Amino acid sequence: MPLVEFRDVGYRVDGKTILSRLSFSVEAGETLVLLGRSGSGKTTALKMANGLLFPTSGEVLIEGRSTAEWNPIRLKRRIGYVIQEVGLFPHFTVAENIGLVPKLEGWSRPDRERRVAELLEKMGLAPADFLQRYPRQLSGGQRQRVGVARALAADPALLLFDEPFGALDPVTRRELQLQFLELGRNFHKTAIFVTHDVSEALRLGSRVGLLVEGRLETIAAPAEFRRAQTEEARAFLASLED
Amino acid sequence: MPTDLANDLLELTGEHLVLVLISMAVAMVLGVPAGILLTRRAAPRKWLLGFASVVQTIPSLALFGFLIPIPFIGGIGPRTVIVALVLYALLPIMRNTFVGIAGVDAAVCESAIAMGMSDWQLLRLVQLPLAAQTILAGIRIATVATIGTATIAAAIGGGGLGVFIFRGVASVDSTQILAGAVPAALMALLADGGLGWIERRLAPA
Numbered sequence: 001m002p003l004v005e006f007r008d009v010g011y012r013v014d015g016k017t018i019l020s021r022l023s024f025s026v027e028a029g030e031t032l033v034l035l036g037r038s039g040s041g042k043t044t045a046l047k048m049a050n051g052l053l054f055p056t057s058g059e060v061l062i063e064g065r066s067t068a069e070w071n072p073i074r075l076k077r078r079i080g081y082v083i084q085e086v087g088l089f090p091h092f093t094v095a096e097n098i099g100l101v102p103k104l105e106g107w108s109r110p111d112r113e114r115r116v117a118e119l120l121e122k123m124g125l126a127p128a129d130f131l132q133r134y135p136r137q138l139s140g141g142q143r144q145r146v147g148v149a150r151a152l153a154a155d156p157a158l159l160l161f162d163e164p165f166g167a168l169d170p171v172t173r174r175e176l177q178l179q180f181l182e183l184g185r186n187f188h189k190t191a192i193f194v195t196h197d198v199s200e201a202l203r204l205g206s207r208v209g210l211l212v213e214g215r216l217e218t219i220a221a222p223a224e225f226r227r228a229q230t231e232e233a234r235a236f237l238a239s240l241e242d
Numbered sequence: 243m244p245t246d247l248a249n250d251l252l253e254l255t256g257e258h259l260v261l262v263l264i265s266m267a268v269a270m271v272l273g274v275p276a277g278i279l280l281t282r283r284a285a286p287r288k289w290l291l292g293f294a295s296v297v298q299t300i301p302s303l304a305l306f307g308f309l310i311p312i313p314f315i316g317g318i319g320p321r322t323v324i325v326a327l328v329l330y331a332l333l334p335i336m337r338n339t340f341v342g343i344a345g346v347d348a349a350v351c352e353s354a355i356a357m358g359m360s361d362w363q364l365l366r367l368v369q370l371p372l373a374a375q376t377i378l379a380g381i382r383i384a385t386v387a388t389i390g391t392a393t394i395a396a397a398i399g400g401g402g403l404g405v406f407i408f409r410g411v412a413s414v415d416s417t418q419i420l421a422g423a424v425p426a427a428l429m430a431l432l433a434d435g436g437l438g439w440i441e442r443r444l445a446p447a
Contacts, residue, residue: 052356076358089372150357215248238260 001064003158004027004049008058011044011214018044019214022058024086026158031184031191033205035236040216042194046160049192050079062158077101080151084166086143088135094120094146095131100130103216105239119149124179141172143166145179159191165200176190177203198236210236247421250406255425258402261320261392262429263325264400266385273332273384277339278365291340294333302326302391306398323400325393330391331384338380342373374444382437389430393422 002025011019019041026032034042047053048060051067059066067075088097098119099112107115115129123145135143144164151159156209165173177200182191195201201208202222209219212232220228280287287385305326309316315325344370354368370377396404403422410418 019407024383050351050356073358073360076356079356081353083356085349085352087347087351089345089350089354104358104363109431235408242430 001024002061003063004192005061005064005100006045006048007061009045009048009055009060010057011041011053012056017214019055020050022214024209024215024216024219026190026192026241028190029188030206031193031204033195033201033208034055034211035195035201035208036211040211042196042211043162044193044214045211046162046194049158049160050081051075062128077105077154078157080153080156082144082147082159082161082164084152084163085219086135086164087145088143088146088150090135092134093131094133094135094138097146098153099133100150105154107154107194115153115169118150122152122183124150125149126197139172140168141176144176147181148176152189159189161191161193163195164193166195166197173200180204200238202240205242208222251332251421251425254401254405257320258389258392258404258429261323261327261387261395261400261402262388265324265331265388265392266381268324269328269331269335269388270381272328273335273380274339276332277336277345277377279430280336280340281343281369282361282440286341291333291337294336296331297329302330302394303397305329306394310398318399320395320400321400322398323395327388327392327395331388333388334380334384334387335377336380338383339373339377342376342380343369345376346372352416353394368392375441377402378437378441378444382434382441386430386436389426393426 004026006022006024009019009022010017022041022045024032027120044053048055049062051070051072052233054060054068059068061067062070062075062079066133077107089100092100095113095116098116099107102112102115112217116131120127125142125145129137130146140148147164165176168176181204184191186235193201193202193204205222207210207219207221208225210217210225210228210230210233217230218225218228218233225233228234228237258325267428270424280290297305301363306322309322316322343365344422347357350372351364354364359367392400392402393403393404396408403426406418406422410416410420
């Protein structure tokens with residue numbers, strides 16, 4: 001059973017079609033990258049995986065159960081979510097930010113502290129230096145690392161990334177991409193990753209899905225995607241050559 | 243200073259303070275939840291903020307006059323005054339609560355929801371702490387205005403420092419007017435300073 005399955009998903013709002021007939025599945029351990037231009041519906045699709053949005057037709061299954069049937073809070077707590085703006089809580093320290101979901105889930109304080117320290121180490125941030133800092137005392141790259149650590153905190157089954165590295169400088173972005181790959185190898189995590197950057201998509205994805213005006217145009221492993229002949233795929237691939 | 247003036251001053255300042263404290267307590271208990279409600283429900287937003295704005299435009303003496311004939315809440319005395327003061331204080335408190343919460347970074351709220359916070363957790367752990375400064379600014383503005391408006395209470399037998407002012411106006415005695423106006427002004431300054439200090443301490447870390 002795939003971990004995530006989109007079945008003929010459509011989304012219309014105010015008479016406008018955002019997604020139509022979207023079907024794909026994500027197997028445990030793989031990283032599916034949804035690639036597309038702004039407004040192609042990729043963020044909308046991502047938000048359907050953890051029940052921030054619900055399809056207006058079709059259904060999204062997580063672990064075989066429709067998101068409409070899941071308890072909305074239970075579903076979200078099983079899924080880590082990272083967005084471009086990071087959305088760290090400005091009034092919480094780094095430790096409180098990362099430890100939040102474990103706290104909501106009722107972990108004991110020593111368990112939480114151990115987990116937070118472990119995650120900071122993994123993200124390459126020395127716990128002693130960072131635990132007590134506030135988000136405003138971090139650089140953009142550090143903030144995004146803390147955002148990823150926060151998403152990993154309660155050991156979620158699935159991770160969702162919405163252009164997490166889009167606002168970073170190219171050097172930091174590359175560092176975080178490499179770290180992301182390492183995390184994938186070490187934890188065998190399942191992820192859906194949204195981006196408009198084709199090189200990022202090819203680097204990070206075990207498969208790449210190309211969204212065009214709310215439809216899934218191509219979905220293929222990176223090597224195969226590079227050979228795709230559709231107009232939109234070629235337009236994206238052309239940007240690699242510049 | 244003659245002792246009876248000193249005694250009056252103490253007593254009327256006390257009355258004034260009680261009027262302000264009760265009115266502000268009631269206005270906060272009603273205004274903060276009302277402001278929160280406005281962030282959750284779009285429908286009452288217009289008419290609730292509209293109602294509070296209209297109340298603000300009614301001159302205080304006229305509002306006291308309107309309230310006197312109303313059964314239960316009206317009549318002569320401090321109760322009517324408190325009702326009027328609460329009505330005036332509601333707008334700044336309600337509006338600042340609404341604006342403060344609505345102004346919390348949307349990405350932060352979305353993260354909170356996506357992490358599986360309930361609406362109550364979102365409010366208590368994220369929105370209220372981040373809006374605290376703005377909410378308190380509304381309370382401060384309302385308190386300062388209430389201290390001033392409460393001087394009109396004496397016109398309908400509500401007591402307070404306005405008693406001096408009305409007495410002084412009636413007898414063309416500026417000592418009496420000052421005996422009412424100066425303590426009221428000092429009270430307002432103290433409230434402004436004290437609440438302003440707390441407000442700055444609440445600045446998000």
